[in-house]
Amino acid sequence: MTLIEQFAERAEAVSARVVRVKSQAEAGDAVARERERAKTAGLSSDVARASRGIAATGTCVVATDDEETRLATMLPEISIIVLNASDIVPDLPDIAPFLRERQTVGRASYTSFITGPSRTADIERVSAIGVHGPLELVIVLVEANA
Amino acid sequence: MNATSSRAYHREIESALEDSFLRRTLDKFAVEYRESRDRAFSEIDGPALISAIAAAKDAAAHDMDALYARFKAEAESRGAVVHLAKTASEACSIIERIAAENGVRHIVKSKSMTAEEIGLNAHLGKAGLDVCETDLGEWIVQLRHEGPSHMVMPAIHLSRSQVADEFEKATGEKQDHEDVQRLVKVARRELRPKFFAAEMGISGANFCIAETGTIAIVTNEGNGRLVNTLPPVHVALAGIDKLIPSLDDALAALRVLPRNATSQRLTAYTSFISGATPCAKSPTGRKILHIVLLDNGRSDIARDPLFSQVFRCVRCGACANVCPVFRLVGGHRMGHVYIGAIGLVLTYLFHDRKIAKQLCQNCVGCGACKEVCSGGIDLPALIQEIRARLASEDGSPAPARIASLAMRDRRLFHTLLKFMRFAQKPVSGKDGFVRHLPMAIFGKQGFKSLPALAPKAFREMWSTVKPNVASPRLKVALFAGCAQDFIYPEHLLAALKVLAAGGVEVTFPMEQTCCGLPLAMLGEAKTAERVARQNVAAFAEDCDFIVTLCASCASHLKHGYARMLGNDAEKFSAKVMDFSSFVNEHLPPEVLPLERSDEKVAYHASCHLCRALGVREAPRALIRRAANYVPSAEEESCCGFGGTFSAKFPEISAELMRKKLANVAASGATRLVLDCPGCAMQLKGGADKAGMPIAVNHIAELLQPGGLRRG
Known part of the structure; x- marks a missing residue:
């Protein structure tokens, strides 16, 4: 299985929806479409861009130093994250150089690992999606050079 | 829990045991957690x-x-x-x-x-x-003015309906008592403005x-x-x-x-x-x-050579998830603020010693927590050490003191056991159980039939039963352990036949005494070390292996002695082997051919064998050689004996035993074999008391040439 396939499979395993596109332009269209769908359904949506993806966990790594970006992944009912397939690393330990560079050289103050929509099992261990964060996570995965 | 007396704590436990929602929830969780954890770790x-x-x-x-x-x-x-x-x-x-x-x-x-x-x-x-x-979960327990009952799932003790009740009070609106998804949305709606x-x-x-x-x-x-x-x-x-x-x-x-x-x-x-x-x-x-x-x-904890390992805790709650006691009584009875095995330890370290003293008794010592801990913390050893420290700080409770006095000298201890055998004569049945006493005197201990001391201890028979093996392949020194020496000598007699058939010479050093594990569990560290040294000295004569039929003794002789005595026990501990492993490794079918029966036989994996010693395959392989092995649910979960635990917490011990026997019955087996006389006492007594048609035997009895004598 390629990293891209593993990422998609594992993100979907935690209830994220993965939309695979072939170019940045298509990504823009996909985002617009998703936002329009949300609007039609009467749901709020917002979009952010991931810096990296982690295949083993289906995680989007988002630079959320900017408060607006952070809130864009927290407050809306539908959260859309655009991720370049070429930015996917295999597993958690492989993200260390990126994080270290960000936090030392870049003096970054906030990095978010986002793995699926917000969830809980606090009532009778029944799994429920959409607690305090998004009810739905849409990952627009851009395979530009595929 | 906040109880500082044993009586108050037992009252809390009784009420938890009567909470059928809690029991059902935690039972389900215990089984599902194991499966989903295995899946998650498979990668x-x-x-x-x-x-x-x-x-x-x-x-x-x-x-x-x-x-x-x-x-x-x-x-x-x-x-x-x-x-x-x-x-x-x-x-x-x-x-x-x-x-x-x-x-x-x-x-x-x-x-x-x-x-x-x-x-x-x-x-x-x-x-x-x-x-x-x-x-x-935290919001729910805050609304109820109580603390979390689990470190990760704070409200696991509550039903959706109880949650709905709290939400009705908090919002002043009627809530859905069935639909969890809707209840979750209440939290989203109510808390967002905050x-x-x-x-x-x-x-x-x-x-x-x-x-x-x-x-x-x-x-x-x-x-x-x-x-x-x-x-x-x-x-x-x-x-x-x-x-x-x-x-x-x-x-x-x-x-x-x-x-x-x-x-x-x-x-x-x-x-x-x-x-x-x-x-x-x-x-x-x-x-x-x-x-x-x-x-x-x-x-201070970081500087403590033993307790510094609590720094490895990442508060994942796994030690509670696999704890058989937590499964029965829930986190509010299995911790003060922190929950589960680590909760017992942290209550002692951070909070109230009087509460810790009660809590730390409520560990059956099964080792399930240690096996799943994210940081590999030896939680049972820490809990045992806390008992020892509290015992030396506050003075031991009477039973521990008496045990310590009785067991420090082997002759005195064995004389006492022989006297008890004499004293129990009027009440012993012919079937090895104490029969002729009104049940009332057992009180909460009455959940199982209690074994009687055997009419003759193994050590008293030794000179007449010692087998003569011509040109032996191996030489083994037998460590009997008190329970088999004095209650179940038939286990040892069966083992002698198996070993003789396999061409193994056996010696029985008469100066051996209790392994000392009960003393260590009671917090009597000094006497535990004293008897350990006696045993090491008793087994000074050369042999290839020291074999014991008791999983608890085996784990204590191997790991406990190494901890207590260090280098002094190195040679001794290295030779210790549990019976199943010895037979499986050294007496293969070509050396020890067994006649196989079609009887359905289930297996109980004693905590000290499967977890403390990591022995899993050997006994199952041996059962397959002798009978029709049928797997049963939760083979590795504790039977509830836990040495002195069953006497201290009979209400919990009884529940663990019932669960175990129900799983065995469900497997369709007519016989249950195990590797530990403590588990035998618990499960044999429990099956007898409940009138279940399940024979309980030590694995040596199953393997002995000529088959089973009784059961």
Whole structure:
């Protein structure tokens, strides 16, 4: 299985929806479409861009130093994250150089690992999606050079 | 729980055992957790990662001062303020002061066990501050004015209907009592405005990473990110045990923590906060970030050679998830603030010793917690050590003192046992159980038939039963253990036949005595060491192996002696082998051909065999050689005996036993074999009492040439 396939499979395993596109332009269209769908359904949506993806966990790594970006992944009912397939690393330990560079050289103050929509099992261990964060996570995965 | 007396604690346990919702929930959880954890760990090298976490955390514990200095310098260079609080009350005061300095009145809080540890909410409440828990489970228990009953699932003890009741009170609106999804949305709706209104957010931190002054927070619901983003002030509270050197350490631990806690590959959100992040609501445009690191006794613990391993705890809650006692009584009876096996230990270290004294008795010693711990903490050993420390500080309770006096001298001990055999004569049945006594005198112990001492101890028969093996292949010294020597000599007689048939010469050193495990469990450390030395001396004569039929003795002789005596026990411990492993490894079918029957035979994996010694395949392979082995559910869960545990907590012991026997009955087996006389006492007595058509035997009896004599 390629990293891209593993990422998609594992993100979907935690209830994220993965939309695979072939170019940045298509990504823009996909985002617009998703936002329009949300609007039609009467749901709020917002979009952010991931810096990296982690295949083993289906995680989007988002630079959320900017408060607006952070809130864009927290407050809306539908959260859309655009991720370049070429930015996917295999597993958690492989993200260390990126994080270290960000936090030392870049003096970054906030990095978010986002793995699926917000969830809980606090009532009778029944799994429920959409607690305090998004009810739905849409990952627009851009395979530009595929 | 807050009970400081045994009587009060037992009352609490009784009421928990009667809570049928709790029992059903935790039963289901115990089974499902095991399966989902296995799945989650199948993708990673769990043991290697756990060792790595242990090593990193141990190194951190030894380097606390330097780590703190580095963390503080890095975090403060990024605009945070780092505080070190010596005590719980100091931490509370610091946080109250931060609130006052920033004109805070409303606080939103995400989950923090450290805040529970220091009683932060009560403190801030008294100061007139409004603190709202925002984690769903924490909010529910806050509405009920109680503490969490699990470190990861705070409200696991409550039904959806009870939650709906609380939500009705909180919102003044009728709530759905069936639909959990709707109840979850109530929390979203009710709490969203609070995030916006709050002037301060309080969170915990899972990791404090020194190299970059970063705190990492692991959550699922998304409340944690709102808590640390929306209000202008963020206070993160963490014990100094959360300090680790590098990002790599955090990322390694992140591969284990979510898998062990909730069987997730990673939780929904992991946030890395390095200093004061942009914040529109703050007057400076930057978050007012305070990181309060709590000592509260931790730096002393870091210097303790045994207890420093508690620094490895990542608060995943796995030790509760697999604990057979937690499964029966729930977290409110299996912890004070912290829950589960680590909760017992931390109650002693951070909170009330009187409460810890009660709690630490309530460990059956099965070792299930140790096996799943994210940091490989030897929790049963720590709990045992706490018993010993409390016993030496407060003086031992009478039963422990009497046992200690009786067992320190082998001759006295064995004379006493022989006297008891004489004294029990009028009440012994012919079938090896105590029969002719009114049940009333047993009280809560009456859940199983109690074994009678055998008419003749094995040691008294030895000279007449000693087999003569011509040109032996191996020489084995037999360690009998008290229970088999005096109650079940038939186990040993069967073993002699098996060993003789396999061409093994057996010696029986007469100076051997109790292995000392019951003494260690009672906290009588000195006498435990004394009898250990007696046994090492008794087995000085040369032999290839020291074989015992008791899993508990075997694990104590091997690991307990090594811990207590170090090098003095090295040669001895290296030779110790449990009976099943010995026969399986050294008496293969070509050496010891067995006649196989078609009888359906189930297996009970004794805690000390499967976990303490890691012996899993040998006994099952042997059963397959002799009979039709039928697997049963939860073979490796504790039977509830736990040595003195069954006498101290008969109500819990009885439930564990019933569960075990029900699983065996469901397998369709007509016979149950095991490797431990303690489990035999429990399960044989339980099956007899319940009139179940299940024979209980030691595996040696199943294997003996000529088949089973009784059962």
